[in-house]
Amino acid sequence: MAIDLQQIGKRFRFYTHLNEYEMEDLKAITGSDETTLKNILNGCNIVLDELVAIVKHFPDLNSRWLIYGEGSMFKPKDENGNCQDNPKDCLKKDKTAYLQQMKNMLLELDAAEVAKGHHADVDALMSKLNELKAKASE
Template sequence: MAINLQQTSARLNFYMRIKELDVYQLSVLTKTPPDVVGCILQGEEYCMDDLVTLLKQLPDLNSRWVIYGEGNVFKCEEKEGEHNPPAGLKKDRSAYLAEMQALLHQLEEIEKQKQQQTNLDHLRSRIRDLTKHI
């Protein structure tokens, strides 16, 4: 499964908004240089070891969710029948639901752009093939 850097960035940004962290705070919390955190948050190319190292320093964050979009934002370590909100999560759920909807919309747009890019690449290839015969 390929990793989409833009989606990984969007998910990590979402986590930061929930936890009310800025780049500097995340950098200090994870002991990661601010420029590396910036690259990850911008969806730029970076070493996956840097991302894994950063994620290891955030014990409540589900790294599979950040990287692949699988599961929940937070790791669940609750007993059956219990529901404990993650530490640092505000009580105002409506704001987070709205934020989640915005994130999902953003992820859908990224997927659409990715599909459009694939279509453009296919059309460009087809045009090159056709111009060879002229």
């Protein structure tokens, strides 16, 4: 299974946008420098050891999804039903504009994921975003 660095960058960017992490947040959470983080977000010059070191700081992020685009973005809930920081519960921005931004990013990911045969995952995410957008505009 080949690793596509640009897709890793797009997926990590999608995850960070969904969680509303800014560069300063990422630097504080990971302890990494801005150049390393920008390289990962842009999908270039990624050193896998650095990526692994950074990913461990996001306990809800499914590393298999990040690297290979397989499965869900978030890890399943634990045995107590707890999930780390549910993004739906902590939206800070205007929900309609924010959900439109997420939809646009999802469309960008869609092209790559459909080509890899993951269309059902993308359709499910798109459906959920449309549902949230409809609720936000009510």
